[in-house]
Amino acid sequence: MELQWWEELIPDRELKTLHFLTQVPPLTFNPAESFDLVTRNVVSNLFEGLVTQDPQTLQPQPGIADEWQELVPGQVYLFHLRINTRFSNGDPVMTDDVIYSIGRLGEFQGSELQVTEGPEPRTVRIELSQPLHGFLDHLATPPFAIVSQKAAERHGYAPEHLVSSGPFRMKEVSKKGIKHPSIVVLERNPYYWDCSSVGIDQAVYIPIMDADERLRVFKTRYSPEGRRFHYFLNHGPVMRYQELKEDPELQPAPVYGTIVMTPNFSVKPLDDVRVRKAISLAITRRNIIDYVVPHIHVADALVPHHMRGYPECRGLVREDEAEARRLLAEAGYPDGRGFPELTLTIFDHDYQEVMVNFLIRDLKRVLGITVACKRLKWGDYVRHLEWRNYELLYETWHADVPDPGAFLIPLATDHPFNTPGYSNAEFDELMLRTLEERDPETRTQHYLRAEQILIEEMATIPLCYDSHFVMIDEGVKGARLNKAAVLPLKHIELQS
Structure with missing residues (x-):
């Protein structure tokens, strides 16, 4: 069989290389704009923040800062930078880079960020205009990653000039005269403060939209010359679950994600809450699990399970x-x-398409209404979402922190991700309270009431809780997708 262009990008024999099979290329290399999961998988391994996430629990842990103090709870922090932190070009990470990186965000969840030098050398002070619970959780996510001010202002985030701060750096892609803009190759960053803990030499992100083709490549472990490939397959062929379910390399990974059907409130009659409720009540969600994607779970609410300190089964979504x-x-x-x-x-x-056809049949059978399916390429889909150019939209909402607010706050009236156009004054007030509330039990009660409001008004229609269809090469050790649906490359080891 003739090799495809991505299979010809074989590294030198001595390099330990993980091939990450995914769907589409990253949309950007700017951490502040990395919102989709493909992009975050790349950016999270290129850049690091003052704090990072534990690879499994997502708890904040030391990153570019090796220690910090919370001077005013939820509002004022002092971070101490490591003395040996350098960017991927060898330049030291300075306090000015940290001030630039975090300060460029301006504000976060309605709170203004003031970032200044601390009272001692290599310290940075961050003050929020109002207390914000869980700020450290968010500080460990890609938008707060530390970038080189000099490189960003001179070159932006063009891959050929990218300067990163994490365990990996960008590597030029060129092999046998092949250069393809969709493929991304990262190599170990020799200047990274914890470089000795990085177990692989490089990672190759290979975008292949067709799931069956991704599986074929995953199963091709050796080149014609006998070189061993090591693969991580993200988003396997869901329609072949029954065939693959006994394969020991299949490892479904529950993530913080909810599959929803979002109504556009500017489209009649979807602006009528009775219509939105009728649509939700008419759907038999169990059919999706039984006939299409057996590795996911029926949603009983909007916020998925296993969120920190949040009740598990809430029974807010029903069928009648x-x-x-x-x-x-x-x-x-x-x-x-x-x-x-x-x-x-x-x-x-x-x-x-198979999933939504079950929904479409339910709506026709139960309500007598006709719904057509429009299938778009990824880039076109993203543009339709951003422009609110849809009537009903299939979406998967993901969170990269274990906080229920990540699934609720985007539906606040003025939030940039509120594409449905939903607005409720009581809900907005509850979201403001949750941002400032220090008592966990009180905050949880605010969240529960806010989630109840969203379901009562069907601001979006929850369908299922997501779990990624992941396949991991038996020779790849320590590779585990975390609940944020990101694969940290740092501690992966490869075996022959």
């Missing part, structure tokens, strides 16, 4: 066909009569 019909009739569409045809937008995956 009789009530669905009653609500649609009350909204003026008995048995679907007079109801306009809607379009449900998805991105380019076979299993998504």
